[in-house]
Amino acid sequence: MYKSLTAAEKVVMKAMWDSDHPLTLGETTKLLNESYGKNWKPQTVSTFIAKVVQKGFLKMIREGRRITYEILISLEEYRACEAREFVAFWDKGDVAEFISAYFYGKKAGEEEIDRLRKVVEGLAKK
Numbered sequence: 001m002y003k004s005l006t007a008a009e010k011v012v013m014k015a016m017w018d019s020d021h022p023l024t025l026g027e028t029t030k031l032l033n034e035s036y037g038k039n040w041k042p043q044t045v046s047t048f049i050a051k052v053v054q055k056g057f058l059k060m061i062r063e064g065r066r067i068t069y070e071i072l073i074s075l076e077e078y079r080a081c082e083a084r085e086f087v088a089f090w091d092k093g094d095v096a097e098f099i100s101a102y103f104y105g106k107k108a109g110e111e112e113i114d115r116l117r118k119v120v121e122g123l124a125k126k
Helices: 007-018 027-036 041-053 075-091 095-102 110-124
Strands: 058-063 066-071
Touching: 007 041, 007 066, 007 110, 027 041, 041 058, 075 095
Parallel strands: none
Antiparallel strands: 058 066
């Protein structure tokens, strides 16, 4: 179980997870503003980064004057935890109920159903 992230902290972490290398504050600010539609100043991003560092999601790495941030909790770990908590709260842990709610008022396509079937069958083999 992880400490919960605010909406802004999630966007910061999404930028970190989407990157193929550890980011600096400047790179993070640029990515958030250009790719995620934010208009944040470096000080704002620095505050959010400090909070996710405190929550144990990132580690600050100092290399001389350059500071980068190392990811400590993978996107896969975080998504799994968030998904389980969501389903536990809203659907009492019943994944079938969650899927039913997801498709409420929407028809699932054959391709989507086939992908879901393959995922479920793959889970049975684990």
